[in-house]
Amino acid sequence: xxxxxxxxxxxxxxxxxxxxxxxxxxxxxxxxxxxxxxxxxxxxxxxxxxxxxxxxxxxxxxxxxxxxxxxxxxxxxxxxxxxxxxxxxxxxxxxxxxxxxxxxxxxxxxxxxxxxxxxxxxxxxxxxxxxxxxxxxxxxxxxxxxxxxxxxxxxxxxxxxxxxxxxxxxxxxxxxxxxxxxxxxxxxxxxxxxxxxxxxxxxxxxxxxxxxxxxxxxxxxxxxxxxxxxxxxxxxxxxxxxxxxxxxxxxxxxxxxxxxxxxxxxxxxxxxxxxxxxxxxxxxxxxxxxxxxxxxxxxxxxxxxxxxxxxxxxxxxxxxxxxxxxx
Amino acid sequence: xxxxxxxxxxxxxxxxxxxxxxxxxxxxxxxxxxxxxxxxxxxxxxxxxxxxxxxxxxxxxxxxxxxxxxxxxxxxxxxxxxxxxxxxxxxxxxxxxxxxxxxxxxxxxxxxxxxxxxxxxxxxxxxxxxxxxxxxxxxxxxxxxxxxxxxxxxxxxxxxxxxxxxxxxxxxxxxxxxxxxxxxxxxxxxxxxxxxxxxxxxxxxxxxxxxxxxxxxxxxxxxxxxxxxxxxxxxxxxxxxxxxxxxxxxxxxxxxxxxxxxxxxxxxxxxxxxxxxxxxxxxxxxxxxxxxxxxxxxxxxxxxxxxxxxxxxxxxxxxxxxxxxxxxxxxxxxxxxxxxxxxxxxxxxxxxxxxxxxxxxxxxxxxxxxxxxxxxxxxxxxxxxxxxxxxxxxxxxxxxxxxxxxxxxxxxxxxxxxxxxxxxxxxxxxxxxxxxx
Numbered sequence: 137x138x139x140x141x142x143x144x145x146x147x148x149x150x151x152x153x154x155x156x157x158x159x160x161x162x163x164x165x166x167x168x169x170x171x172x173x174x175x176x177x178x179x180x181x182x183x184x185x186x187x188x189x190x191x192x193x194x195x196x197x198x199x200x201x202x203x204x205x206x207x208x209x210x211x212x213x214x215x216x217x218x219x220x221x222x223x224x225x226x227x228x229x230x231x232x233x234x235x236x237x238x239x240x241x242x243x244x245x246x247x248x249x250x251x252x253x254x255x256x257x258x259x260x261x262x263x264x265x266x267x268x269x270x271x272x273x274x275x276x277x278x279x280x281x282x283x284x285x286x287x288x289x290x291x292x293x294x295x296x297x298x299x300x301x302x303x304x305x306x307x308x309x310x311x312x313x314x315x316x317x318x319x320x321x322x323x324x325x326x327x328x329x330x331x332x333x334x335x336x337x338x339x340x341x342x343x344x345x346x347x348x349x350x351x352x353x354x355x356x357x358x359x360x361x362x363x364x365x366x367x368x369x370x371x372x373x374x375x376x377x378x379x380x381x382x383x384x385x386x387x388x389x390x391x392x393x394x395x396x397x398x399x400x401x402x403x404x405x406x407x408x409x410x411x412x413x414x415x416x417x418x419x420x421x422x423x424x425x426x427x428x429x430x431x432x433x434x435x436x437x438x439x440x441x442x443x444x445x446x447x448x449x450x451x452x453x454x455x456x457x458x459x460x461x462x463x
Numbered sequence: 464x465x466x467x468x469x470x471x472x473x474x475x476x477x478x479x480x481x482x483x484x485x486x487x488x489x490x491x492x493x494x495x496x497x498x499x500x501x502x503x504x505x506x507x508x509x510x511x512x513x514x515x516x517x518x519x520x521x522x523x524x525x526x527x528x529x530x531x532x533x534x535x536x537x538x539x540x541x542x543x544x545x546x547x548x549x550x551x552x553x554x555x556x557x558x559x560x561x562x563x564x565x566x567x568x569x570x571x572x573x574x575x576x577x578x579x580x581x582x583x584x585x586x587x588x589x590x591x592x593x594x595x596x597x598x599x600x601x602x603x604x605x606x607x608x609x610x611x612x613x614x615x616x617x618x619x620x621x622x623x624x625x626x627x628x629x630x631x632x633x634x635x636x637x638x639x640x641x642x643x644x645x646x647x648x649x650x651x652x653x654x655x656x657x658x659x660x661x662x663x664x665x666x667x668x669x670x671x672x673x674x675x676x677x678x679x680x681x682x683x684x685x686x687x688x689x690x691x692x693x694x695x696x697x698x699x700x701x702x703x704x705x706x707x708x709x710x711x712x713x714x715x716x717x718x719x720x721x722x723x724x725x726x727x728x729x730x731x732x733x734x735x736x737x738x739x740x741x742x743x744x745x746x747x748x749x750x751x752x753x754x755x756x757x758x759x760x761x762x763x764x765x766x767x768x769x770x771x772x773x774x775x776x777x778x779x780x781x782x783x784x785x786x787x788x789x790x791x792x793x794x795x796x797x798x799x800x801x802x803x804x805x806x807x808x809x810x811x812x813x814x815x816x817x818x819x820x821x822x823x824x825x826x827x828x829x830x831x832x833x834x835x836x837x838x839x840x841x842x843x844x845x846x847x848x849x850x851x852x853x854x855x856x857x858x859x860x861x862x863x864x865x866x867x868x869x870x871x872x873x874x875x876x877x878x879x880x881x882x883x884x885x886x887x888x889x890x891x892x893x894x895x896x897x898x899x900x
């Protein structure tokens with residue numbers, strides 16, 4: 137099996153579901169849905185499914201339209217996925233806040249909403265500043281009633297979560313963070329499969345400390361793990377994969393064992409999703425030590441040095457883990 | 464609404480500076496002719512008004528109070544073409560339209576009387592459509608049952624015209640479990656997908672994308688379904704409006720954008736907020752048909768919509784229809800309304816004279832007169848329909864009264880397709896049981 141890129145895994149997920157659902161649509165802006173395997177095999181959604189089902193071959197810069205029209209398709213009864221770029225989270229959120237998350241409830245369960253938002257994410261990296269460095273808006277979406285939020289961190293989970301999101305009858309926000317796309321990726325099966333919504337995964341078992349990270353923070357956690365091990369700390373690493381509904385049971389079971397919880401969150405400090413992870417765990421396991429490392433409440437600066445200093449990176453994670461083991 | 468609310472609202476409007484809006488100011492646009500039933504295609508208008516050049520905003524040729532001068536009855540030209548188009552409909556359909564216009568009027572009037580003077584303790588938002596019935600019924604008469612509509616917060620008339628059931632509507636206003644939305648929604652959220660009604664909506668300007676999505680889906684399915692997005696003059700200011708019309712024009716999406724221009728959003732006269740004389744001028748740079756019609760003339764609305772539907776179904780893309788009409792009551796609730804009296808008076812943002820003049824242009828009475836003058840129905844037939852619809856309205860209220868309140872704990876259901884929102888969020892993790900107090 138040829139090694140698939142993260143991008144291929146995502147496009148393949150959409151293609152498989154569009155083959156199955158002849159009325160499913162995929163709306164996007166400029167990110168042409170084409171992916172290539174190392175073998176040369178090309179997946180081209182516009183070519184395969186026609187322009188009516190795929191944004192007329194690329195829609196204008198109007199994320200409100202892209203998301204709103206997709207929600208209209210879903211309300212009328214067909215599966216609709218809208219893909220919007222990282223700078224457009226706030227354009228997308230209005231229609232999800234007021235319509236997608238609420239129509240089913242407001243109509244007493246009558247309105248269907250098989251809608252998915254494939255939302256691009258930013259990264260805490262140098263050179264872009266502010267608007268293009270934002271990470272953590274998954275917390276905004278997770279706060280909205282009626283929507284589910286998934287944050288894959290590798291190609292296998294990306295394909296499985298995207299398929300699960302497409303198949304889910306409720307609106308699901310699927311986050312696509314660029315930093316998790318590079319590096320070694322697990323094998324991605326050719327067939328359609330689901331990574332179930334609401335199921336965390338234990339990346340590494342351990343007994344001293346529960347280390348929770350999702351999406352881009354998993355990159356820093358991976359870098360920190362060798363030094364954490366060298367410090368003699370047995371860390372249990374959990375990737376929630378779905379933030380809403382959150383797999384609280386897996387988190388609680390781990391912390392009951394380790395009695396220590398360290399959450400790494402690339403989102404901003406105040407009201408980042410990491411705060412909710414801690415709130416859920418400490419309510420269920422009183423008396424545990426809990427700590428969150430997040431990006432401070434500042435827009436990401438452009439200069440490399442400033443960004444690196446602010447990023448919740450591996451040295452900070454190792455330091456926090458060591459401090460938590462004291463006393 | 465309570466007296467308390469009424470006073471607060473009036474005080475607020477005065478503070479906001481709308482108090483002076485009651486004066487009738489003469490204006491050049493007062494006598495301009497919007498030809499009944501005339502299609503103004505290709506973005507061309509017979510008459511336009513220059514943009515405002517000064518002042519606090521809005522079109523200086525378009526003053527507060529102009530609604531009273533707009534389309535005075537004697538100056539509404541009767542379009543024989545529109546009348547003939549409508550008269551060609553089967554009698555059964557013409558009577559059905561009469562029945563629905565009456566049901567809409569009588570149901571809302573009955574609700575008004577209950578809110579203002581009734582003992583049912585009704586609560587929640589209620590935005591009346593009274594006075595605008597020709598719009599909904601003229602549009603719906605040109606649609607197929609499987610076409611979609613996306614309505615507004617002022618949606619009762621659209622629902623009834625598209626076949627909404629009075630019993631379930633009344634029960635929803637009473638927030639009963641037998642209501643359309645089982646008590647979850649109320650007036651602003653009634654939806655009936657079995658009839659292509661994508662719902663009333665509590666957000667101004669929400670109809671455009673919902674209708675567009677339904678219309679795109681129609682193209683995907685290979686059907687010739689069209690979708691109608693209703694919106695008011697206020698909602699035309701939403702950026703979503705231009706966004707949707709622009710994209711529908713570009714991608715030939717069969718949406719009919721129906722503007723119900725009643726001259727005011729909430730308590731703000733259109734004169735203060737619109738830089739053009741007509742809402743349909745906003746998009747005239749786009750190559751699509753614009754119809755400007757007398758929105759109190761059901762024949763004009765039907766005729767324009769019929770043409771628009773033919774255009775959209777044939778794959779040519781969207782159409783804009785603007786109907787000039789008027790709401791007899793306040794924006795929401797019933798300030799200035801009284802039991803047994805049509806219309807709301809004493810509102811700070813419009814004159815009583817304006818209200819009276821528009822009531823004299825009653826679209827329901829006008830349709831009745833038209834049916835009789837064309838000898839399309841007899842007095843007796845119409846009188847029977849009037850009494851039947853009144854009986855149906857009263858039966859629906861009795862149905863609502865007899866229905867049960869929803870169980871409070873069902874409030875955590877229906878947020879998702881299946882299952883309740885985690886019960887842990889408000890008491891314990893053990894599952895859905897009624898919290899003890």
